[in-house]
Amino acid sequence: MADKQISLPAKLINGGIAGLIGVTCVFPIDLAKTRLQNQQNGQRMYASMSDCLIKTIRSEGYFGMYRGAAVNLTLVTPEKAIKLAANDFFRHQLSKDGPAPAL
Numbered sequence: 001m002a003d004k005q006i007s008l009p010a011k012l013i014n015g016g017i018a019g020l021i022g023v024t025c026v027f028p029i030d031l032a033k034t035r036l037q038n039q040q041n042g043q044r045m046y047a048s049m050s051d052c053l054i055k056t057i058r059s060e061g062y063f064g065m066y067r068g069a070a071v072n073l074t075l076v077t078p079e080k081a082i083k084l085a086a087n088d089f090f091r092h093q094l095s096k097d098g099p100a101p102a103l
Contacts, residue, residue, distance in 0.1 A: 011085040019080030023072045028053060028065040 006014075032052040039045060046052035056065055 006088075008085060008089075011088055012081045015081035015084035016077045018084060019077045020073060022080065023069065023076050024066075027069045027072060028056075031056070031065055031068075 029049070032046075032049045035052050035056075036046055036049065046055065053065070060067065
């Protein structure tokens with residue numbers, strides 16, 4: 001199993017999927033963090049992160065937590081695909097047997 005090579009398109013697709021999943025998981029937390037940071041001292045709408053998430057779901061619905069996520073999904077997907085494919089490529093190239101690279 002360790003000797004089998006995965007094609008570059010498959011690595012790019014896997015990296016893109018990893019980016020999509022990462023943004024999907026982190027975006028609501030980032031949204032709550034931003035809303036908490038944007039509160040004015042005299043007008044605190046949210047007491048905590050969980051309070052912010054609950055109020056967002058109640059007022060905007062579940063998908064309201066992902067409003068504006070399209071930009072992140074569009075930019076992060078190719079970035080993660082390239083980064084993870086390049087990481088795998090260079091790790092494979094640098095781990096081959098042979099003389100150690102001169103520093």
